[in-house]
Amino acid sequence: MDLVKRLLKARGLSSLAFLIALFIIVGAMNPAFLTPATIAACFNTSVVYTLVAVGVAFTLFIGEIDVSVGSNLGLVAVVVGSMLRDGTPLPVACLVGILIGVAIGLVNAWGVAVMKAPSLIFTLGTNGVLRGIVYVYTNGQWVENLPKEFKDFSAVTGIGDFTVYYCAVIALVILIHFALIQTRRGRWFAAVGDNANGATLVGIPALQTKILAYVICGVMAAIGGIIFCSRIGFVTPMSGNGYEMKAIAACVLGGVSLLGGVGSVLGAAVGSVIMASISYLLVFMGFSSNYDNAITGVILIVIVVVDALLQHRSIVQNRHARLNARVSPKATSEVLAEQIADFGEAAMSPLGKKGGVR
């Protein structure tokens, strides 16, 4: 029972369990699914979502949100795509793309962190502006005829059936994860998201942390845009449209709270695999892709509702434990020791579960 409790509290892990259960169910319905190639394909298709979702997760950690990532990705994709088409060397094009991401991140950071504008609305505005710029830049045309080597590189496999892109991205995500939980600076993000004023009072530079989160988010979306070019092979002016919502959904599926301070980038990566592979899984289950959105919506709603109910229950239980401790004959320190034994690491770890109250 204790183990179950622990597992329920580690949301990143429970979403991984959900993903595995999903694979097993689909495999039971259609054994053709259970080959390494098809399972690897589920992960490989998620590579762009993973990048965008990890970026968005940073803004969610600090208690804000970024819905401009879709257009950010689109803009970088059309700029990098058209530069490569016109014969610019790849490193230069990538550098320009990433600089665009940094610039967009700085603009969002200026609005949200410095001018204190509500993040959802500010980034909704920049999303519209960026999408308009994409149309101005491309004149409504598709960007085609990308270099063949660049397109073909997306199919090159690294470890097993996983593409080089996915291996690189997942290595990056793991690196970020450890940077976040092992370094002092990494903890700042969650601290600012948990309580910005408190973080400022203990000497954390809250403003810089917020700016950094938005810049990271912009850069991740920009890298996503470059890989998008390579994987898809052409770029339409609508590229990346709707990615912001899918990225937020992936974060939520992976246990990142929109209230800030809770979650991990690994969870966001697992959530992205779920989001990206749903349409793929449906084909193996014999449904048409028309069910795609409906099932995504159901999964998202069910997961967040169950999560909210569990959280509420644990808040009530904690409160009862606290109140009982006040009237119990035992010494307070003993009760406290028991509580730490019970809720232990989860209660002590800054990345652990936080009681969310509406």
Place this chain on the structure above:
Amino acid sequence: MMKTLKGFLSKGQTSWNMILIGLLVLEFVIFGAANGKFLRPALLFTSINDNLPVFMISLFVTLVMVTGGIDIQVASLVGLTSITIGVGWQDFGLPIWGAVGVAFVLVVACGALSGFLIAYCRVQAMVVTLGGSFLYSGLALLISTLSKTESYQGIGGFPEDFKFVSNFQLFGVIPFQLLIYILMLVIAFILLHKTKYGRRITLVGVNQSAAEFSGINSRAVIMSTYMLTAVSAVIAGVVLTAYLGTAKSDLGADLTMDIITAVVLGGTLSTGGKGSIVGTALASFVIAFLRFGLPLCFKVSPQYLDIPVGVLLVVVIVARSAASGTNIGAFLKSLLSSSSKAKA
């Protein structure tokens, strides 16, 4: 100069409404001077008709945002209404108004479900309505597959008494759908500003615990606002279906940004507790005429129109935050200090 502007921005809703009216007048002067056609009543009514769904829905999304929530699923409910009417009428042989009734029940149930999850299960409004936007647009797509018509074609050929909604014009100029909007405007205004219910919505937005302790059933209030937006989505869906003459599952899918822009531009706080129906209505007109006037008078391609609308939203939201302190100097300073720290 700067100071008076600052004071003006941070003052109450009345002066904000004056700014919006000023923007409207400015649009009329500039667009009217650039191209006389802009001022023709027939064209103006066309531009209003094109944007009526945004007008209608933003009124009630204002109520949701006053409670401190947000509704990004409402655009998918417009498509759900439209396709339910189309499929119900064409493939299930319901009378047209019967199909509208079915759509009404279905869509309000959808709104109630989201409202229930937000109010009673304490899930964030943003997450639930994000899930809802996937779920209900997916549902609309599934309903469209029940039809023998291919979904991309749209279901058309509605009877005359349905098209009446969009065809009838009072005194030969004022479209009937505009009258529906004015009625909704009056209802929303009375609801938010003149009734006990409106005071309750506002108090829930200011402080839900305080509302709960003063005997208000805050959860029921929150849930009801999502049902009201669903009702407005049904009306908008009916009007849009009749106006375009086709029922499609993705009608109105791109309205979300305009709706939120209208509500925020109208002076409603996204954190809740403060909002104005008149402001929302004025703001939605500002956006609609901007979208109509720029292509007509300055030959701006309609694809580019997200830029001015987005800039308007960004500028307004920054100006309002700036009116309550902070400046760009702090930003530059923090950048410098962070980069010098990185070097060290």
